[in-house]
Amino acid sequence: MRDKYIRCPYCESVNENTDGVVYCRNCRNRISGRKEINLHTAWAMLITAMVFYVIANTYPILVFDKFGSISQNTIIGGVIALWDEGSYPIAVIIFLASVFVPLLKFFLILYILTNYKKPQKGSKRIDQAKLYHITEVIGPWSMIDVFVVSILATVVHFGTVKITAGIGATAFVLMVFFTMLSAMAIDIRLMKEDSSGD
Amino acid sequence: MAEDLDNLIICKKCRTLHRKIDLPAKKVARCAVCGHKLYSDVEGAFAKAVSYSITSLILFIVANLFPIIDVYVKSNHSQLTIPSMISTLFSEEFYVVGSIVLVVVVIAPLSVIFSYLALWFLTYFKLSKSLAKHIISFLMVSRSWAMVDIFAVSILVALVKLFGYAQINYGVSAIALALFVMVDLLFLKSIKPVELWTYFSRVYYER
Numbered sequence: 559m560r561d562k563y564i565r566c567p568y569c570e571s572v573n574e575n576t577d578g579v580v581y582c583r584n585c586r587n588r589i590s591g592r593k594e595i596n597l598h599t600a601w602a603m604l605i606t607a608m609v610f611y612v613i614a615n616t617y618p619i620l621v622f623d624k625f626g627s628i629s630q631n632t633i634i635g636g637v638i639a640l641w642d643e644g645s646y647p648i649a650v651i652i653f654l655a656s657v658f659v660p661l662l663k664f665f666l667i668l669y670i671l672t673n674y675k676k677p678q679k680g681s682k683r684i685d686q687a688k689l690y691h692i693t694e695v696i697g698p699w700s701m702i703d704v705f706v707v708s709i710l711a712t713v714v715h716f717g718t719v720k721i722t723a724g725i726g727a728t729a730f731v732l733m734v735f736f737t738m739l740s741a742m743a744i745d746i747r748l749m750k751e752d753s754s755g756d
Numbered sequence: 757m758a759e760d761l762d763n764l765i766i767c768k769k770c771r772t773l774h775r776k777i778d779l780p781a782k783k784v785a786r787c788a789v790c791g792h793k794l795y796s797d798v799e800g801a802f803a804k805a806v807s808y809s810i811t812s813l814i815l816f817i818v819a820n821l822f823p824i825i826d827v828y829v830k831s832n833h834s835q836l837t838i839p840s841m842i843s844t845l846f847s848e849e850f851y852v853v854g855s856i857v858l859v860v861v862v863i864a865p866l867s868v869i870f871s872y873l874a875l876w877f878l879t880y881f882k883l884s885k886s887l888a889k890h891i892i893s894f895l896m897v898s899r900s901w902a903m904v905d906i907f908a909v910s911i912l913v914a915l916v917k918l919f920g921y922a923q924i925n926y927g928v929s930a931i932a933l934a935l936f937v938m939v940d941l942l943f944l945k946s947i948k949p950v951e952l953w954t955y956f957s958r959v960y961y962e963r
């Protein structure tokens with residue numbers, strides 16, 4: 559059975575959950591209906607993000623030119639280098655933010671996308687909403703490594719010693735961007751099945 | 757019927773339906789099931805966000821004008837400013853990275869600040885209801901893309917990488933940036949969409 563009320567993801571106002579397309583009575587945004595399109599958008603964005611994740615981890619995110627000899631660091635390479643230097647906390651932070659958080663976000667979105675069609679009740683529904691909430695909070699933190707590379711590329715910029723960003727950095731920001739779009743498409747989706755009555 | 761729905765709120769975290777009650781100043785309404793914050797005293801929260809958005813605008817300008825850190829390696833000297841970082845990315849043809857950094861570190865935070873100011877102006881004089889609606893929606897999108905706090909943490913991480921072979925002095929903007937992040941988290945990012953919309957309906961529908 560459909561719930562009686564539905565929460566607007568934009569303005570949080572409570573709306574009646576009628577048949578078909580529901581426009582929020584307060585902010586006029588479309589908050590429900592035409593579900594397949596949104597679902598497909600979420601999938602497309604997620605798959606794009608995953609492809610960029612693979613590219614971001616394969617290609618160097620940072621290029622270090624020291625007196626003409628060039629060394630390149632991938633994300634994992636950078637983490638290992640930090641670990642070897644003894645900067646354990648920073649190595650862990652970068653690993654969590656750049657490698658683990660995006661993966662976690664992928665799995666959470668995948669879980670929500672593959673489970674949303676099954677009939678859900680009570681606690682499971684709450685789990686999904688909680689999971690979504692977590693992805694929203696942790697998602698942006700994966701940008702740390704891109705910022706660090708940008709900062710290093712700005713200050714280590716001397717004649718013979720120079721740091722520049724790598725292709726991996728471009729793939730990484732695109733990954734973050736598409737993951738955010740995918741999550742946004744889901745939030746709108748979740749509403750219809752997921753607003754609970756009292 | 758519409759009046760009735762305005763008195764309801766669904767918890768963002770666990771989706772439980774609640775009935776809103778009027779709150780005394782400085783009190784917070786929490787979800788009965790999961791304890792997540794639902795809303796607080798709306799007039800107070802909005803007034804605070806507006807007055808602190810002027811503060812944060814000044815801090816943001818200072819943070820952009822002066823160097824955040826000075827880096828010395830032997831006889832070489834370089835500086836980190838937010839504009840120099842973005843121009844470095846663009847001059848090295850990292851247009852995608854440069855654009856995203858520009859959006860999340862400069863454009864989105866400024867959009868948040870100016871949205872608050874515009875919203876204050878509109879609601880104070882009770883002008884264009886539809887424009888106010890668009891500004892609230894825009895403010896919420898801008899807020900989810902504003903990442904100055906994460907950028908500030910990244911500077912600390914970058915410092916750890918630089919400590920080994922460079923001497924680092926902190927610039928004026930380091931303090932401005934730290935204060936900006938504090939004000940941003942405490943007052944600009946803490947106000948909830950539902951609080952803004954409640955404030956909005958109180959102003960325009962006199963509820």
Ligand SMILES: [Zn+2]
Nearest residue numbers: 566569582585
């Ligand atoms: Zn709405």
Ligand SMILES: [Zn+2]
Nearest residue numbers: 767770787790
């Ligand atoms: Zn709750």
